[in-house]
Amino acid sequence: MDSIRRDVLDFYVNLGTKVIDESQDQDTTDLDKCILYIRDSTLNQESSRLHILATGALGGRFDHEAGNINVLYRYPDTRIVLLSDDCLIQLLPKSHRHEIHIQSSLEGPHCGLIPIGTPSAKTTTSGLKWDLANTEMRFGGLISTSNLVKEEKITVESDSDLLWTISIKKTGLSIEDHTP
Numbered sequence: 001m002d003s004i005r006r007d008v009l010d011f012y013v014n015l016g017t018k019v020i021d022e023s024q025d026q027d028t029t030d031l032d033k034c035i036l037y038i039r040d041s042t043l044n045q046e047s048s049r050l051h052i053l054a055t056g057a058l059g060g061r062f063d064h065e066a067g068n069i070n071v072l073y074r075y076p077d078t079r080i081v082l083l084s085d086d087c088l089i090q091l092l093p094k095s096h097r098h099e100i101h102i103q104s105s106l107e108g109p110h111c112g113l114i115p116i117g118t119p120s121a122k123t124t125t126s127g128l129k130w131d132l133a134n135t136e137m138r139f140g141g142l143i144s145t146s147n148l149v150k151e152e153k154i155t156v157e158s159d160s161d162l163l164w165t166i167s168i169k170k171t172g173l174s175i176e177d178h179t180p
Contacts, residue, residue: 005067010166015121015122018134020037021146021154029064029067029068029070029071031054031067031068031071032058032067032071032074034054035052035071035074035080035154037077037079038050038052039043039075041077045139047091050078050079051081052078052079052080052081052085053081053083053098054068054080054081054082055083056084057082057083057084058082058083058084058086058087058089059084059085068082069116069163070090072089072090072091072163073091073116073161076091076095076161077093082166084168085168087165087166087167087168088107088158088165088166089163089164089165090163090164091161091162091163091164092113092156092158092161092162092163092164093161094158094159094160094161097155097156097157098143098155098156098157099153099154099155100127100153100154100155100164101152101153102127102149102151102152102153102154102157102166104149104152105169106139106168106169107149107167107168107169108148108149108165108166108167108169109148109149109167109168110146110147110148110166111123111128111147111148111149111154111164111165111167112143112144112145112146112147112163112164112165112166113132113137113143113144113147113156113158113162113163113164113165114137114143114144114145114162114163114165115137115138115139115143115158115161115162115163116161116163117160117161118156118160118161119136119137119138119141119160120136120137120138120159120160120162121138121159121160121162122134122135122136122158122159123135123137123144123156123157123158123159123160123162124155124156124157124158125144125154125155125156125157126151126154126155127149127150127151127152127153127154127155128144128147128148128149128150128154129147129148129149129150130144130147130148132144137160137162148180149166
């Protein structure tokens with residue numbers, strides 16, 4: 001709440017939106033607080049079954065983006081997707097083999113796999129233009145950026161948590177084009 005513009009807050013209050021002020025907590029990000037609220041208020045549902053789409057979490061100040069990416073690592077058992085106008089980012093936990101089904105009319109072709117926090121000694125992929133075969137990735141060394149989706153199904157297996165990022169295609173239509 002400490003970083004929201006007054007006009008934006010007023011807009012949502014006037015719509016009847018419930019506003020919860022947690023600004024006294026400066027040790028967590030706004031996205032952190034939202035994820036905790038969703039997890040705590042979701043009755044009878046395991047956090048591993050939750051799928052959360054966070055819009056507006058990318059773009060703007062880099063420290064805010066880094067904080068939002070950190071949230072992905074704080075809640076690896078909850079599927080959280082960060083969405084911007086240009087791309088989406090999600091965490092691929094090392095715990096299992098991932099199958100990513102590409103909606104080619106909406107996403108791609110540019111994609112990347114990025115190890116943040118710990119290096120990956122072995123990452124293997126299929127379905128990319130430049131597949132990885134037990135490839136080591138780490139900051140200061142190789143990271144898989146500027147790769148391209150080649151198939152409708154991508155598989156990723158790694159000994160480290162990885163960020164998956166893929167470009168979002170512009171539809172070419174503005175909101176005004178859909179207004180009655």
